[in-house]
Amino acid sequence: MSLTFEDRRMTILNQLEMEGKVQVHHLSELLAVSTETVRRDLDRLEKEGKLRKVYGGAVKMRMELVEPPFLKRAQMMRPEKMAIGKLAASLVQDGETIMLDNGTTTIEMMPHLKDRTNVTIITHSIPILNLALETFRGRIIFAGGEVNAEYKAVSGILTDQTLDQFKVNKAFVSVGGISLADGITDFHLGEAVISRKMMQRAEEAIVLTDHTKFGMATFARVSKLEDISMLITDAGCPKEWIDTIEALGIEVLISE
Structure with missing residues (x-):
């Protein structure tokens, strides 16, 4: 039984939380889906503001690039x-x-x-x-x-x-x-x-x-x-x- 987007979403965000970045090929193996499916998931999550796509994967959004005083x-x-x-x-x-x-x-x-x-x-x-x-x-x-x-x-x-x-x-x-x-x-x-x-x-x-x-x-x-x-x-x-x-x-x- 294939995973739903919500299931894949949770796995991707959990990986991102722990590692700070995710790779398309690793997620494809982990989720048992095609790399195209992973890329579509990452596109969707980027539009939600959950991550930022980079070459080969995605990284966690950095909410504050400058430390407050x-x-x-x-x-x-x-x-x-x-x-x-x-x-x-x-x-x-x-x-x-x-x-x-x-x-x-x-x-x-x-x-x-x-x-x-x-x-x-x-x-x-x-x-x-x-x-x-x-x-x-x-x-x-x-x-x-x-x-x-x-x-x-x-x-x-x-x-x-x-x-x-x-x-x-x-x-x-x-x-x-x-x-x-x-x-x-x-x-x-x-x-x-x-x-x-x-x-x-x-x-x-x-x-x-x-x-x-x-x-x-x-x-x-x-x-x-x-x-x-x-x-x-x-x-x-x-x-x-x-x-x-x-x-x-x-x-x-x-x-x-």
Whole structure:
């Protein structure tokens, strides 16, 4: 019995969600239909705004090609980010040194670390630095460098060299997107370089992300999925993603 368009549609969109792209010949074998049928399905889905056709297949629609400013991002998915930040902070043990990148999810760890006098925080994020100066009672190390007023962070060779001086227990990094094909990505090359360096200098690399980032690939690659130790997300994360990431040997924690 042949599959209906709705059945094929669901399979194509599921593949697109996980992989970020699909290929005509692979879908033809998977769905047991002709390549012409697949192309017609892709045409129809493109008209629905579900994907964008490319040579040999299709890719996921990228709803935002430019990352919103920090203050705007801080208000997006705020309850989910707060819950993720709280769970992430609970993993920090007394005596540990941690790195925090310039993320609107990583900053949500700070309210839950403020009384931790025996914890050291290393960051290049100006908002995290400002909040730490107001509320955090532990040690603060700022990885200085060239200030980018738009991103509200420092980056460049000085920041990179500063981070190279440390070996820390945990690095908590945020992401622009997560996909099976492209791994962990960010909107900005400079931010991606710093997040990658933090992961390299840590015993555990922990990604913090809300569920809207899954299946997305943004401009600059941070790392392969296999390079991270743990991923913390919210309950909106699809089960297929959780199963796939755990199958790679990565621990997944879901915030309440």
